[in-house]
Amino acid sequence: MFMHGGWAHIIGNMLYLWIFGDNVEDRMGHVNYLVFYLLGGVVASLAHIYTNPASQIPTVGASGAIAGVLGAYLVLYPRSRVLTFIPLGFFMALRPVPASIVLGLWFILQLFSGVLSLGGPDVGGVAFWAHIGGFVFGAVIAFLFVRRNEPRSYSAW
Template sequence: MFLPLHDGVPLRHLKTPVVTRSLLVACTVAYLLTFYGPIGPDATVAGFGMIPAVLFGIEVLPPGFPFVPESLTLTTNIFLHGSLLHLIGNMLFLWVFGDNVEDAMGHLRFLVFFLVCGTAASLTHAFIEPDSHRPLIGASGGVSGVVAAYLILYPRVRIWGLFLKGIPLRLPAYWAIGFWFVLQFLAAFLGGDDSVGWFAHLGGFVVGAALTPFMRHRYDPVLARVEAQELQAPR
């Protein structure tokens, strides 16, 4: 287990991470509507969640479902969460890492980046489990892409986080995120909790890593390392 708490990296190009905060609000509002709205959680998940068997035409939902074309559920499912802990976990990752990645990419590029990573994560899960009748929901895939981008952009920045059974540690990003990635990889290939879309996490991470050099404004790996070292210098 790894939960990021704080990194302390100031924004250098933006005054406010508008997209990051908007995504936090959108996911929170979607959660409230899912569990306290007029439709109910089961109908909301069936209507907007991504069901691989339905996406590939293996199964058909009752009339009226899904609420959007099947292909769009690859994206709409990103904003749904199955529990308060599910929501808090994803939003905590987005809160800690999202603002600095948005700062490096700009508002529009970051929004596109997040949605593409989330959609690619959903598609990865669908291809791995094409016969699954279980809906995939959650921002984990998009968040995984953001985590990959942060690792590339700020590898040496030290992050406060809770590790294993809640041990607080302050470690460089490449150690903290590397630990997180290994957990995802092992769970995906060795059989973790089958209610979690582990391959979606890996898919989002790989796509995020591949896109970051092209999405960052004036990307320069050497400059990224220099900036990270400056952030860690005594003041």
């Protein structure tokens, strides 16, 4: 999780972590977030190994752990908006887009690519199933975290 395959790989990962990670950390707390992030990376790696047991390609990067952060963000902040570049002809406009759309499209792209990668053990160069496993892990843990930390209300009547 601490090595990357080049500058573009690490910059892309850190951009997603910068956009989504601080809010998830604020909600979970520093120690819980650290444990969550590291476990997300482990679960993501296990998802990749399970779906690609014969692969001889080494995997590097924090993408699986960061995918867990994305899944958690979607659950913890379902109505938030993310500034996103939108193509308008030859120009790009920066517009707020619901995070559910951005992250939903990202997840669908990972799922589609992951299914296509099942064609062989050495297809591609991206661990799509690590992304999928990390995202699902993050969403489930965030859901459980929210349920555990919801304020309880009691009626006097």
